Amino acid sequence: MAYKENYPSKLLSEAVDAISSLPGVGRRSALRLALHLLKQPQENVHHFTSAISHLRDDVRYCRECMMISDEDICAICSDRTRDHRTICVVESVRDVMSIENTGQYRGVYHVLGGIISPINGVGPSDIRIRELVSRVADLMSPEALFESDAREAEVILALSGDVEGETTSFYIYRQIASYGVKVSSLARGLGFGDDLEYADELTLGRSIVNRQIFKP
Amino acid sequence: MAYKENYPSKLLSEAVDAISSLPGVGRRSALRLALHLLKQPQENVHHFTSAISHLRDDVRYCRECMMISDEDICAICSDRTRDHRTICVVESVRDVMSIENTGQYRGVYHVLGGIISPINGVGPSDIRIRELVSRVADLMSPEALFESDAREAEVILALSGDVEGETTSFYIYRQIASYGVKVSSLARGLGFGDDLEYADELTLGRSIVNRQIFKP
Numbered sequence: 158m159a160y161k162e163n164y165p166s167k168l169l170s171e172a173v174d175a176i177s178s179l180p181g182v183g184r185r186s187a188l189r190l191a192l193h194l195l196k197q198p199q200e201n202v203h204h205f206t207s208a209i210s211h212l213r214d215d216v217r218y219c220r221e222c223m224m225i226s227d228e229d230i231c232a233i234c235s236d237r238t239r240d241h242r243t244i245c246v247v248e249s250v251r252d253v254m255s256i257e258n259t260g261q262y263r264g265v266y267h268v269l270g271g272i273i274s275p276i277n278g279v280g281p282s283d284i285r286i287r288e289l290v291s292r293v294a295d296l297m298s299p300e301a302l303f304e305s306d307a308r309e310a311e312v313i314l315a316l317s318g319d320v321e322g323e324t325t326s327f328y329i330y331r332q333i334a335s336y337g338v339k340v341s342s343l344a345r346g347l348g349f350g351d352d353l354e355y356a357d358e359l360t361l362g363r364s365i366v367n368r369q370i371f372k373p
Numbered sequence: 374m375a376y377k378e379n380y381p382s383k384l385l386s387e388a389v390d391a392i393s394s395l396p397g398v399g400r401r402s403a404l405r406l407a408l409h410l411l412k413q414p415q416e417n418v419h420h421f422t423s424a425i426s427h428l429r430d431d432v433r434y435c436r437e438c439m440m441i442s443d444e445d446i447c448a449i450c451s452d453r454t455r456d457h458r459t460i461c462v463v464e465s466v467r468d469v470m471s472i473e474n475t476g477q478y479r480g481v482y483h484v485l486g487g488i489i490s491p492i493n494g495v496g497p498s499d500i501r502i503r504e505l506v507s508r509v510a511d512l513m514s515p516e517a518l519f520e521s522d523a524r525e526a527e528v529i530l531a532l533s534g535d536v537e538g539e540t541t542s543f544y545i546y547r548q549i550a551s552y553g554v555k556v557s558s559l560a561r562g563l564g565f566g567d568d569l570e571y572a573d574e575l576t577l578g579r580s581i582v583n584r585q586i587f588k589p
Contacts, residue, residue: 163473165448165466166441168428175424178417179406190395192467194429195441201394202429206422208391209410212384213418216411225382225411232381250381251408257379 169195221292223268223285225250233257233265240264242296242305245313246289246329248272248322252315264313267292272316273325281328290332297336311339318345385411437508439484439501441466449473449481456480458512458521461529462505462545464488464538468531480529483508488532489541497544506548513552527555534561 164170169191177187194202218224219231226232233239233253243264247253253266271284289312295301296310312333316322330340346364347356356364380386385407393403410418434440435447442448449455449469459480463469469482487500505528511517512526528549532538546556562580563572572580 163470165470166432166443168432168443169441172424172428175421178421180409181402181405186397188467188470189397191425191428192465193396194425195432195466197429199429202425205391205394206426208387209407209418210422212388212407213410213413213415216382216384225385227382227384249408250411251404254379254381254404 218268222253222266223270223288224253224266238263242308242310243313244289244292244296244311245315247315248317248325256315264311269316269325272321273328274321284325286329286332289329293333293336293338297338309339311341314340314342316342434484438482439486439504440469440482454479458524458526459529460505460508460512460527461531463531464533464541472531480527485532485541488537489544490537500541502545502548505545509549509552509554513554525555527557530556530558532558 164173169188172191172194173184173187176182176190177184179187182190194205197205217226217229219226219234220229221234222231224231224233228235234241240263244267245256245262245264246267246269247256248269248271250268253268256262256266267285267289269284269286269289271279273279273281273284293310293312312329314326314329316326326342334340344367345360346367347353347360353361380389385404388407388410389400389403392398392406393400395403398406410421413421433442433445435442435450436445437450438447440447440449444451450457456479460483461472461478461480462483462485463472464485464487466484469484472478472482483501483505485500485502485505487495489495489497489500509526509528528545530542530545532542542558550556560583561576562583563569563576569577
C-alpha cells in the first residue's frame with residue numbers, strides 16, 4: 158500500500174526527503190520518524206542534529222591506521238602492548254569494530270576506506286593502498302628489523318570473499334610481497350554450528366580442501 | 374549477535390546514541406547509519422540535519438484544525454469547495470494524511486494531537502477537545518445555522534478501535550451531543566478481501582451485527 162506523496166507542509170516533505178535518503182529507510186518510515194521528531198522537545202531534536210553534525214564535521218582519523226579516532230593516533234595504535242608488526246587490512250571502520258569485538262586479535266589495523274571496484278569507479282589509488290605499502294616498507298626496513306630482532310612481520314588481508322575483495326587482496330599482495338613480509342588471509346569455511354545441508358557449494362568445497370587436523 | 378559497546382570515538386558513540394533514540398532503530402542500525410553519514414559529503418549531512426531542525430523549529434499548525442501547515446490556515450481548511458459542516462476527528466497528523474489519500478472525504482478535520490490514556494497520563498485537557506467543542510458550538514450557533522439554511526452538521530469520530538480510542542470517542546460524544554450535532558464513527562468490519570477464516574471473533578461478530586443491505 159503505497160503512500161501518495163501529498164504532504165501537508167513543505168517543511169515536512171523536505172524532512173522526509175532528507176530522512177529517506179538514509180540507506181534502508183523508505184518514505185513511509187521516514188514520515189514516521191519525522192512525525193516522531195516533531196513531537197519531541199525542541200532541545201532533544203537539537204541534540205540529535207548536533208550529534209550528527211559534530212560527527213561529520215569534527216571526526217578525525219588515526220594518522221597510522223586511518224581508523225576513526227578522537228586523537229591523532231587511535232587507541233589501538235597507541236597501545237604499546239599490541240603487536241605492531243602484525244597489520245590487519247580491512248575495508249572499513251566497522252570491520253575493525255567487528256574484529257575488536259571478537260577479542261581474538263592483538264595486532265594493529267589498516268583501514269583501506271573502500272575496495273577496488275571498477276564497476277563503482279574505485280581504483281587502487283582511491284583507497285589507502287599507498288599508505289599500507291609505506292607502512293610495510295617501514296616494518297621491513299633494516300632499522301625496524303634490527304630493533305625487533307628480525308621478528309617476522311605479517312599482513313593479514315581481512316577483506317570480503319567476493320570478487321572485489323579477492324581483486325583487492327591480490328592487488329595488495331603484488332604490491333607488498335617483494336618486501337618479504339608474510340601475507341595471510343582469513344580462514345574461510347563453514348561457520349560454527351552451520352549445517353552441511355544448508356551450506357553453499359563453494360563454501361563447503363573450500364571447507365573440504367582446507368580441512369584442518371582434528372583437535373578434540 | 375550483540376555488538377559490544379566499544380566505539381573508537383566519542384563523537385561516533387554520541388551520534389549512535391542520538392540515532393538509536395529514534396523509534397525502531399537499534400544500536401546496530403544506528404552505527405550503520407552513522408558510518409553512512411560519515412562517508413557523505415559534508416554539505417549533504419548539513420542539508421540532512423538542517424531539514425530536521427527546520428521542521429522542528431519552524432513548523433506551524435493550522436489555527437482551525439491543528440493540522441501541520443505552512444500557513445496560518447491549512448490547505449484543507451482554506452479550501453472553500455470542501456464541506457465545512459463535516460468535521461472528522463482524528464488522533465494525529467498521519468491519520469489526516471491517510472484519510473486524504475483515500476480521496477473519499479470532502480469535509481474538514483480536527484486533529485486531537487493524542488488520545489485519552491490514563492496509563493500514559495494523558496487526560497481530556499491534554500488533547501484538543503476544548504477546541505473541538507468550540508468549533509461544534511460555532512457550527513450549531515443560530516448564525517451558522519441561518520447561513521447554511523439549517524443544514525445538518527456532522528462530527529465523524531475517526532479514532533482507533535482500542536480501549537483508549539473508544540474512551541476518547543465516548544468522552545467527546547458526551548461533550549458535543551447536547552449541541553444537536555450528528556455524531557458518527559468509522560464503519561468497522563472485515564477488510565476488503567479479508568478471509569472469514571482468519572478474522573478475529575470480535576471483528577467478525579461486529580460485521581454480522583452491523584451487516585449492510587447487499588447492493589450488487
